[in-house]
Amino acid sequence: MERLDIQAPVVEKVDVLVCGGGPAGFAAAIAAARLGKKVMLIERYGCLGGVATSCLVGIWLGSYSRDGVYPVIGGIFTEIVEKMAAQGGAVRACDDPPSGTRHLGYASWHGRTVPFEYECCKRVMEQMVLQAGIKLRYFTSLLEPKVENDRIDGVFVHSANGIEYIQAQVLIDTTGDATLASRADCPTVKGREEDGLMSAPTLIFTVEDVDSAVFEDYCRSTGDVRFRAAIAEFEKHSKWPFAFKAINCCEMIRRGSFFINTGQIVGIDGTNADDITAAMVKGREQSLELMEMLKRIVPGFAHARLTQTAPMLGVRDTRRIAGQYRVTVDDVIKGVRFDDTIALSGYQWDMADPKYPTKQRMEDTVISRPYAEIPYRSLVPQKIKNLIVAGRCVSCEWDVLGLFRIMPACFAMGQAAGTAANIAVRHRVDFSDVKPAMLRQQLLEDKAILRDF
Numbered sequence: 001m002e003r004l005d006i007q008a009p010v011v012e013k014v015d016v017l018v019c020g021g022g023p024a025g026f027a028a029a030i031a032a033a034r035l036g037k038k039v040m041l042i043e044r045y046g047c048l049g050g051v052a053t054s055c056l057v058g059i060w061l062g063s064y065s066r067d068g069v070y071p072v073i074g075g076i077f078t079e080i081v082e083k084m085a086a087q088g089g090a091v092r093a094c095d096d097p098p099s100g101t102r103h104l105g106y107a108s109w110h111g112r113t114v115p116f117e118y119e120c121c122k123r124v125m126e127q128m129v130l131q132a133g134i135k136l137r138y139f140t141s142l143l144e145p146k147v148e149n150d151r152i153d154g155v156f157v158h159s160a161n162g163i164e165y166i167q168a169q170v171l172i173d174t175t176g177d178a179t180l181a182s183r184a185d186c187p188t189v190k191g192r193e194e195d196g197l198m199s200a201p202t203l204i205f206t207v208e209d210v211d212s213a214v215f216e217d218y219c220r221s222t223g224d225v226r227f228r229a230a231i232a233e234f235e236k237h238s239k240w241p242f243a244f245k246a247i248n249c250c251e252m253i254r255r256g257s258f259f260i261n262t263g264q265i266v267g268i269d270g271t272n273a274d275d276i277t278a279a280m281v282k283g284r285e286q287s288l289e290l291m292e293m294l295k296r297i298v299p300g301f302a303h304a305r306l307t308q309t310a311p312m313l314g315v316r317d318t319r320r321i322a323g324q325y326r327v328t329v330d331d332v333i334k335g336v337r338f339d340d341t342i343a344l345s346g347y348q349w350d351m352a353d354p355k356y357p358t359k360q361r362m363e364d365t366v367i368s369r370p371y372a373e374i375p376y377r378s379l380v381p382q383k384i385k386n387l388i389v390a391g392r393c394v395s396c397e398w399d400v401l402g403l404f405r406i407m408p409a410c411f412a413m414g415q416a417a418g419t420a421a422n423i424a425v426r427h428r429v430d431f432s433d434v435k436p437a438m439l440r441q442q443l444l445e446d447k448a449i450l451r452d453f
Helices: 023-034 075-086 118-131 179-183 212-222 228-235 273-297 329-334 398-404 407-427 436-445
Strands: 010-019 039-042 135-137 141-148 151-159 162-173 188-190 205-208 249-251 258-260 305-309 319-321 341-345 372-375 387-389
Touching (some): 010 407, 039 162, 075 118, 075 407, 141 179, 162 407, 205 273, 212 249, 228 273, 329 398, 341 407, 372 398, 407 436
Parallel strands (some): 039 135, 162 387
Antiparallel strands (some): 205 305
16 A cells, blocks of 8 residues: 655635536536525536436436426426427427337337437537536546544545645535545445345447338337347357347437437446446447447448447446435335425336346336335435435435436436535535425425425
8 A cells, every 4th residue: 555645725615515526416506606605516527417428328318297297397307309400409308208208219118208419418518517606627636535523524626737625615416426425434334235236237328320110110110119129039059249228229319310228338336446446347248249230230330330329338237325314115006105305206207127128127026106115314425424425325225226326216316315405504504404394495496306296
């Protein structure tokens, strides 16, 4: 072991420091800044959007109830969708069919989605952050927090400037991996309960020049929307080369343009640098091989071409905090109503088996209501008093994460975390002492959706 002793300049002193510029971090920063707090947002890449823009997941789903009848996520999420739609860079969920959307391969269980263009998303997010008066810093990575008396005084970060220190009254961990919470020694868990294994990550790639009419005709006429039958037919005479046996082709706003959310690389720990490096290399190899397979067995893809692979690996789950409350599978099945609900999700079970990526052990389990509730306590970690999290590192059982990790729910959780940060600073209280009624009232004033239906 080697030790590094270094002095770091204090470059900022803020009310709220948000670590991670994905949907949750973006919404958290906006919410806190609009309520009058001095906010800094750090992001390790060169754009906002996280999975949306750097992993090339060009669709937001779960913002409507599962039956497609009414929206369950509003507030900042609705605002950004409206801004992007006004620029022609997104389709509103209300303008997408309630089932069988072309943006998820005509699958009957998907609808009311929000497909969007990557560049429009980056631009609008950036504009909203700057207009809110937030100090934005790209290419800045979290190193270590300075913890004193169960509070974080600030964090050491690394950028092109070297190692620096940012002091903050409260902090929001929207890293996705609970990186700040973990490094502050908050209790966390990783993977599923029985063995610690995590869902396989995906390296998404984009495709142009697909014959959309041929693709649509096949999906609608056969119902083989994930090409399981086509794969089974292929296997009669050849060996299928992948661990997964389904293909998810997502058409973007522009006809003939798709992103492919299919390739899965098993045995990867998304918090291990060697693992994710190997997965990126394997993912690019896998994408090329899968592209050739698409040309062979998926109607409409015969003359398609692969245009890019994502610059970031699509990691589905890593660490989750052990929070003040853990949302359980039973809570979701029974449709439990929480007194401190701060966000809803209209999505479904979606945690693929880590060893067999095509298998979903919960897919036939009925959920009693067409949305699930996310309580405030699941965002509040144990031990550190001035830290809150938002996004897929929320406190829940592994199977529940499928409903909560989707991006619209992350926007909603982020808005709640940013709003709670304002209350914590203004009233000089710990996050565990923020009154849910006060938080919910402010969220409702800011057009979040929490009401009963």
